[in-house]
Amino acid sequence: TRLGARIAVAGADAPAGKGPGARSLGFVGPGAHECALWCAGQIAAQTGGARVCTDQGTWTVGAPHAVIHITRSEACPHCAAPGAPGAQDAPVVHCGVGRAFEDLPPWCEQVFTARSAPVSPRWWWQVAASDDGAALPDVVEWEALGEAASGADGTDGDSRGDSDGLTDDGLAAPVGVGTDGEVVLDLVADGPHALVAGCTGSGKSEALLTWLLSMCSHHPPERVRLVLIDYKGGATFAPLSGLAHTECVLTDIDPGATARALRGIGALLADRERQLARIGVPDLRQWAQRHRADPARVAPPPARIVIAIDEFRVLVDSHPETMGVIMRLAAQGRSLGLHLVAATQRPAGAVSASMRANIDIRVALRCLTAADSMDVLGDDTAARIPRTPGRAVVTGRGPLQFARTGDARALVERINGRFRSCGRAPLWAPPIPASLTWEDVDARCPGRRALGLFDSVDSSGPAPVVWDGGPIEVQAPRSEARLAAAWVRSLAARAASLAGLPVHHCSQEPVAWAVSRVAPEDAAACARLLEGVCAHGPCVLAIDDLPAVLTSVSSAMGQLRCDEAWKGVLRGALAAGVVLVVASPGRFTLPSASMGVFSTRVLRAQSVDAALHAGIDSRSVVRLGAAEALVEAGGQEAALASVPLDAREPPGGGVRGGGWRVR
Incomplete structure (x- = not known):
């Protein structure tokens, strides 16, 4: 033999490890x-x-x-x-x-x-390997992958060449062992998208980790970046949060961040289309070829983006408004360099037929029923997979055993050690800080009469909510009456500061610097305020709870006189220089309900029903943060914006500009 010696082994009747021939x-x-x-x-x-x-x-x-x-x-x-x-x-x-x-x-x-x-x-x-594919290892360790996943073992993996299928344009990554040896999956060559299915205990999440880590160990962050969405509680992708390739890890714990990231993906799709049109190529592969042919004139292509989702069904159920973005991703991802890896226990009902038409890589780990296997593979093979975590069937490849990562965080450290930080720009604009001050707004929008910042996920960043000097209305559910009142105080302070006006405040908690401080239950004082404010303008009239004030006034002077007094304010405010800042908690109404005078509306509409009552596009509804709202301003459609809750006394004090007041 090659060893220069014949190796004797014990007979079958010898005790384990102790037979005379055991060596x-x-x-x-x-x-x-x-x-x-x-x-x-x-x-x-x-x-x-x-x-x-x-x-x-x-x-x-x-x-x-x-x-x-x-x-x-x-x-x-x-x-x-x-x-x-x-x-x-x-x-x-x-x-x-x-x-x-x-x-x-x-x-x-x-x-x-x-x-x-x-x-x-x-x-x-x-x-x-055997003819029936049964001779697969029960366990494949990470170190068994080609050259320990090309350098993630601490060695230099750059020696791995194109002969292994790891080309400059692809995302090839060894993931495990099949009946014919090492199995390599490539989202570019085999994709552009993948579906991974398997029941609880099948090793689906671990298989995802192996695939993503192997991909990142072979390809630098300049070539591939990860957007990870974990709707199984956040445990699957948590070890990858520190990976140099990872843009973000999103979970069901913060659905607002997920919704924003999906909007960012939509903006990224549009941006990639513009980039390809500018270069004059149909897809990222040809862009790379053009760059290699003429690097002095053609910039290198941007990184491919892998959006991995575990559990896809829960994401779809939680964010039905984002399905349009996911459908666009499935349809356009191949040419634009965006790739979806959707993992779910049961794809039926969650992955539409139009999406499946663009998903060429289908990985089925153990499925509970033949129907689930048929849904992924077209046959019942996955329902007959043994209870071996990581055992799977890939369409066109046959059975394989996914490698297991072991200590994923240690692998992340080794991969990061190989690919040093390159200071790349974020894929979309970062979110606006949760708590803005007016100084923050002015710093971002110097010289603008801004009432807040519109959130934008494209590269241009946030845009100012420009105030035209007209009336401002805040609409919110009754459960958020205190938030609406806080916005009235903040916006009244801002308007007074920008226009140099005194403030008349009708509130349970009027600001100390207001000229008039009136409680809503003081019907007589409220009536004097409504009937006299236009005659004593210019000023800011701030009302925390308009329905409560009108109810109070109607009890004192009657409904007809109350209605006429309020309509008189709406008709005469602009001419008198009176800036209205009012809140209507518990009521979403069309602009026509207030004679269309409110040129700026701050809407806490978080349901389709609320959006319809407020007269805005229901597709604009998103989950709102503590200081976020859908804002209409300057004739533009309602869009997500952050409005400061900052009711500090305006510079110079709020009592300047006249001596008329109601107490």
């Missing part, structure tokens, strides 16, 4: 591990089959008449494992491997030098 062999040198695998193949051929346990996985070749443990450890971990092979009747051959003699376990009885590898790792996978 403890050692292999040293650069090809030690491959030599041990070759030896295992010879033993399997002599005995009619063997169970082979290595530090990278376990294989069954034929009938397990012999048991072979290949390890670098002094204490064999395979013997110590619960229910370890060899604990019954089969003989055990131990093979120790090491770079040098001093690295070998001390129990080696006979040592062979392997100056080179007699066979390749793929040879072993071919030997271990």
Whole structure:
């Protein structure tokens, strides 16, 4: 043989590990591990089959008449494992491997030098494979992947060339072992999108981690970036949050951030279309070819974006308003370099037919029913997968065993060590801070009469909510009456500051610097305020709860006179220089309900019903943060904006500008 010696093994009747022919062999040198695998193949051929346990996985070749443990450890971990092979009747051959003699376990009885590898790792996978595909390892460790996932083991992985299928334009990544050897998945060559399905306990989340980490270990952040959406509580992608390739990790704990990111993906699709049109190419692959041909004139293409979602069904149910973006992603992603990896337990009903038409990579781990398997693969194969976590079937590839990552955070550190930070720009504009002050607004929009900042996910960043000097209305549900009142105080302070006007405030908690401070239940004072304010303008009239004030006034002067007084304010405010800042908690109304005088509306509409009552497009409804609203201003459609809750006294005080007041 290649070892220069024939290896004797124990007969089937010998006690495990103690038969007269059982051996403890050692292999040293650069090809030690491959030599041990070759030896295992010879033993399997002599005995009619063997169970082979290595530090990278376990294989069954034929009938397990012999048991072979290949390890670098002094204490064999395979013997110590619960229910370890060899604990019954089969003989055990131990093979120790090491770079040098001093690295070998001390129990080696006979040592062979392997100056080179007699066979390749793929040879072993071919030997271990059987015609029916059953001879897959039960466990494949990360280190079993090609060159330990190209450098994630701490070595330099740049030596891996195109001969392994890892081309400049693709996203090829080894993910596990199939019946023909290593399995490589490529979202570019095989995609553009992927569906991953499997029941609880099938290893679906771990398979996702393996795929993403392998992809990132082979390709730098300049080539691929990750948007990770975890709607299973946040545990799946948490280890990847510090990965250099990761743009963001979004969870169901913060649905607002997810909704914003999906809007960002929509903006990114539009931006990529404009970029391709400007370069004059149909897709990212041709852009890369143009750049390689003329790097001085053609900029390098942007990174491909992988959007991985675990659990896709829950995301769709939680954010039905974003399905339009996901459908666009599925349809246009191939040319624009955006790739979807959707993982779910049951795709039926969540993944539409139009999406499936663009999903060419389908990975099915163990499914509970034949129907679930049929839905993914077109047959019932996945329903017959054994209860082996990570065992899967890929369309067009057959069965495979996904490698497991082990300590994913340690792998992230090693990958980050290989790909240094490159200071790349974010994929979309960062969100506006949760708590804005008027100084923050002025710093972002110097010289503008801004009442807040419109949120924008495109590269231009936030735009100012420009005030035209007209009336301002805040509409909110009754449960947010205090928030609406806080906005009235803040916006009244801002208007007074910008226009240099005194403030008359009708509120349960009037600001101390207001000229008039009137409680809503003081019907007489409220009536005097409404009937006299236009005659004593210019000023700011701030009302925290307009329905409550009108109810109070009508009880004192009657409904007809109350209605006429309020309509008189609406008609005469502009001419008198009176700036109205009012809130209507518990009531969403069309602009016509207030004679269309409110040129700026701050709307806390968070449902389709509220949007319809307020007269805005229901598609603009999103989850709102504490200081966020849908704002109409300057004749523009309602859009998400942040409005400061900052009711500090205007510069110079709020009492300037006249002596009329109501107490």
